[in-house]
Amino acid sequence: MPSHLVTIKDTLFENIFNHAPNGIAVMGLDFRWVRVNQSLMDLLGYSEEEFYTMTFPDITHKDDIGIDKEQLGQLLNGDIDRYQIEKRYFHKTGTVIWVILSVSVEVSKDGVPRYFIIQTDDVTRQKEMLKQVTAITTIANIQNERLKDFAHIATHDLRTHLGNLGMITDFMKEELQGIEQNGNFMMLKESLSQLESTISNLNEVRNSDFGAQEQMLSLNLREFVDNAIYNINAIALHEKCDIVNQVSATLNVLGIPVYLDSIILNLLTNAIKYSSKDRRSYVQLSSMVIDDFVVLEVNDNGLGIDMDVHRHELFQFKKTFHQRADSRGIGLFITKNHVESMGGKITVESRVNVGTTFKVFFKRASLGSKGLKIMPHELEN
Incomplete structure (x- = not known):
């Protein structure tokens, strides 16, 4: 590559590294930070000097270290040329920072790995919003279960009272001859029939997905x-x-x-x-x-x-x-x-x-x- 193109390439990399809105870092094969840009320092709250005293596991959530190391190993072995995962870093204050992490490996002319190139995209806000949506959904599901319980009790009790009213109308037919021709009695019988139909419909709704609770x-x-x-x-x-x-x-x-x-x-x-x-x-x-x-x-x-x-x-x-x-x-x-x-x-x-x-x-x-x-x-x- 001509020397002037090398100069342009180096300048372009420096501009991207220094001014990128996302965090960019160079990490050694020993997992120590070699270079970090300002965006990554702002994201995690550590100074450049503090970064250089740490390795990436020092600020990574313990549940994410294993998968990260496994992917880095595949990079070094040449099994993959890049990878992307969702992981958690710890901010200097202790707050969890969620990122989309993209990692590739830089190799020498003879193919020997030299260091890792790391890019991070902060998705903490999206994670927090998702958590709130999940919490609201959970509450809605709980309230839905309570409404189903209420519907169960209400329909059960209404059916009991409906049965009592039905027996009373039967007694009235036996004791009061000709009452079946009375307009008010006919309306009462029709109203009871409609009420029974309504309760049956409520039971059908109540029974749909009833008991679909998560296992304890x-x-x-x-x-x-x-x-x-x-x-x-x-x-x-x-x-x-x-x-x-x-x-x-x-x-x-x-x-x-x-x-x-x-x-x-x-x-x-x-x-x-x-x-x-x-x-x-x-x-x-x-x-x-x-x-x-x-x-x-x-x-x-x-x-x-x-x-x-x-x-x-x-x-x-x-x-x-x-x-x-x-x-x-x-x-x-x-x-x-x-x-x-x-x-x-x-x-x-x-x-x-x-x-x-x-x-x-x-x-x-x-x-x-x-x-x-x-x-x-x-x-x-």
Whole structure:
């Protein structure tokens, strides 16, 4: 290639590298960062010097490291010439950043791999929107199930009353000769017939897809708590909040994996978000068995809630109790719906500027439970 074309190529690469809106980096075969552009530094919050002290696994979510290394190995072996995956990085503050990662390998003239070229496209906002849509869909499904239950009770009771009215009209025919020719009696009989038809139609609607509920599984509570703590540990460190995990490793609960994961994460993030700046903060998680329930207790020494004012609206939709811009009043509403959909309940006690204690009652999984045991790392995140 003529020298002037080499110069143009190098200049073009420098311009793309320095000014691209997406993150671009050069990574060595030892997984150390060789060069990063400003967009990647802005995306993950690390300075250029901080990047050079780390390898890519240092800032990658543990569940994504394996697939990333496997793909890099295929690149080095020449099995593929590029790959693209969806993965999670950790921002310097501990926040999870979702990206579409594209990786290729640069080789020397004799075909020896020299380094990896990495490009990232931030999709965190899309992931958050999808999560909110999923949460809303879940709530809608729960409410739909409750409406079906209501329809079941209502149609059952109406049919009972309809039967009673039918017997009364039969008695009237036997005791009052000629009443069948009475206009009012004929209208009554027709109205009862129409009501029976309406109830039959309601039953047909109610029975469609009735019982299409997700299977309850036997889930190890400690495993899910450990996983949740890992996911928010960097945020806890940033907020100087200690997390004490005293949950028993021997207790299994009956539940839906994504619901259990969401419940624990919501309670932990709330405890950290509303921690007090006036003292060293902590969140303590413990467990106990009460009758047929496993109780998860989440206790903190944060800002607390005025229960005299807010007790009856604590789990309502869009209700907030502290003046924070990021408070949306959705987390506890979703949490309560998840807990109740699994046959449990949630209680709370709180004192302003002292702290809050949530108790979540999960159905205990017996030794003979037919539910499958599933660990949180088996979930698709």
